[in-house]
Amino acid sequence: MTASNPKTPIGVGVIGCGEIAQLMHLPVIHELPELRLAALCDLSRTVLDTLGAQYGVTACYQEYQALLDDPAVDAVVICTFDHGPVVEAAIKAGKHFIVEKPLAFTSEEARPLVKAANESGLVGIVGYMKLYDPGYRLGLEKIGQIGRPKMIQVHDFAGRFDRYQQLYTQVRGKDVDMELIKATQADVAARVATGLGQAHAGYADLYMTLLMLGSHDLAVLRGAFGVAERVDYAQAVGPTHIMAVLGFPDRVPALLEVAFGAQYEWWDEWMTVHGEKDEVRIDFQNPYVRNAAATVRVREAAGEGASERILPGTPETAFRRQWQHFIACVEGKAAPLTPLQGGLDDLELAERIIKALPVKPGGGQA
Template identity: 30%
Template sequence: MKVGMIGAGSIAQIMHLPYLAEIPEVEIEALADPGANTSETLAERYNVPNRYQDSEELINEQQENLDGVVIATPMQTHADLAIAALEAGLHTFVEKPIAVTPEDAERVVETAENTDAECMVGYMKRYDPGYQRFAELVDDIDTIDLATSVVIPPDVGAVLEDTYDLIQAYLDDEFIEESMAARQQQCAEAIGTDDETLGRAYGYHLESICHDINALRGVLGSVTDIDHVDVFNDWKYLTAQLRYEGDLRCMLESGATDRLWYDERIQVDAPDRSVSIGFSNAFIKNTPSDVRVKKGTAEMEETIHTPSYDEAFKRELEHFVRCVEGDATPRTTPTDAQHDVELIADLFREFEGHDLVGDART
């Protein structure tokens, strides 16, 4: 299977490129990144014959040569690149979120439905052995009282600097300004605001909690209503009460902090037990998620599960390869990813008092 790598930033360097190189069925045939120093250095490192600075040029010139692409570019480019790849007949793995705006997410879904190429979204937590065990334990619960999801990641830049020797792309100021302007414009369009701070908030929280919104979808189903939303401390914190199928309430907390520790967890409370998963730092390889079950009303027992040290990023890429080979179907579909974008946009639209666009609209 010949693959093109589109985007060679931090997560591509830490996870995608080395794990693609480890999968026996995969040949990394082409690589694109706007930083010429990045694309050339990494192409030499991984023996990639075709190097590009323009992502669409890679798709256009290599579509007859490639079987698929892995897209790990900034989120404001995901939709257009995924659509271009799918229209070229290439199997497409696109990092989360699938798009910034609900409208662009819908465009990707429509394109995927009209092609024979597979499309899979990079929600690696759904391929985490710890999450899969957590989902089984939640499925065993007859009555759920409350779910809670907390997402307060650390200063990722400091973590990466301390852990990896990454190649920083040399990009001119005009390119960076245009990229950030496109991101801000899409964020504003997604939630219908001209408030720059709120648009910035949406962009941050979209990137931060889409994993967890999708993980909640995997165990609780769809959100049917949004009871309450607050965005405060400038743009840094969001809290919400979501209502899922069966009238189940979920408390959601998302934040931004300069702290160095990772705080990302989901807990499901039942009358006689709680089941929780604490996700490890997503940028540190092979660190298992912490899955705990506490039981008892008269006496208490606690069980800690560590199903595997397998890396979720590698497992999702292996699953993508199986999908391309016809041996599996995507677990993280573009349709679910579209609903995730709609829900996160609706949190901000609800806060602003605008009409909702997703399943929670009434």
């Protein structure tokens, strides 16, 4: 299927109208004049009826293939749980797409998606919205000014995920086929176990933490320093807490720490780059809070003493910047900043990190 070049407004279909679609993607699609919300897809009829009425959309589908067959849909955003099969179908249907992270659940299933997307000429990006955050972009500029890093640290303990529920109204539907949900989860678990291999399938929870929470951090690190050359060390601190030491060119080490479940009242996700004389730290904000960009802290020499400056990123919603970039790509004015290859690189690295842990066979899954 060859890529089409739709005129704006671009007709967008949303596949999977759950939390992230409702909190971020739908409001942004609705407000950007270059986009037109053309169709919705979800397993829940309640969700479809409510959001269809709210956004004035009549093309509401419970099967994603039906949405992909709709000629009014030029592009889709994929916000389901199991993305790989939907990405494959979107490419076959000739639709441009944003796929929420992770691109897929294993590198093996991601590899053909990257190839198919490249061959299609379609615009396909992974929803690593933090890479579009103005504070992160500013931080990259500052990192570029401090010379060869002595050491990099990336830390993500996240924070309370229930707080933002007071900020937004969400519709959830109980009218979903639970057998289908369970079957999808079981299928994904089996694919993950196969991807990790019998010797490491016992780390499936930790791997999922790396994919669901930590893939942002792998992407942030890669966005600044490229793909890690080595995994020198990995330690499972708990079922959802991992530490790893990665190696970058020129013998630059990076300490990565990701843990899910902290109940902090702040959002605890940052990258610090230690230079010879300076230090740059990027503090990410809670991803569910709109118009909150990352902040950058620069420590450097000032005469005979030290200076510490906090540089706020321009107030902006990273998801909105991501959509604006996507529009520019579809219009042929930009090349994807977060192409599918990066999603594959991160899956490969996540697998390498898990395989650097001591052997832990999974309970007969693999």
